[in-house]
Amino acid sequence: MALRNIRIEGDEILQKKAKPVKKITEKVKVLAEDMIQTMYEKEGVGLAAPQVGMLKRLFVIDVSETRDEPIVFINPVIEETYGEQIGAEGCLSVPGKQGRVARPQKVKVKALDLDGNEFELEAQDFFARAICHENDHLNGVLYTELTKEIIEV
Numbered sequence: 001m002a003l004r005n006i007r008i009e010g011d012e013i014l015q016k017k018a019k020p021v022k023k024i025t026e027k028v029k030v031l032a033e034d035m036i037q038t039m040y041e042k043e044g045v046g047l048a049a050p051q052v053g054m055l056k057r058l059f060v061i062d063v064s065e066t067r068d069e070p071i072v073f074i075n076p077v078i079e080e081t082y083g084e085q086i087g088a089e090g091c092l093s094v095p096g097k098q099g100r101v102a103r104p105q106k107v108k109v110k111a112l113d114l115d116g117n118e119f120e121l122e123a124q125d126f127f128a129r130a131i132c133h134e135n136d137h138l139n140g141v142l143y144t145e146l147t148k149e150i151i152e153v
């Protein structure tokens, strides 16, 4: 495993739409493992492949307190959203800043895991926020485009 460099706001790859993962090769598995390691190292709760320069529809999230429950989402689809929450959000690609962003309170998402098996889960509160944030990265969208309320932290 290796740490990957995180692309910072202004890097045009962060504005591009990522492509579906066609086959879960060894390379894709290594990418996911590296992303998990990088996310922990940088103390993030999520990381999307475009943030490490790979235009693939893949992100990793760990919202557990113990920081040992990473979930890999490959070719994710947000199937349903419910309600709304407004809260603080940060991004490893936008260091030193936070913004208040409106997100769904709850989402239903479908994706593939690293073995190529489809799974579906419902997430709410901060977990739902993280999924929406990471999924936006796959579409070239940063949270800074969704809010005018951004502060330095």
Ligand SMILES: [Zn+2]
Pocket: 090, 091, 092, 093, 133, 134, 137
């Ligand atoms: Zn982000």
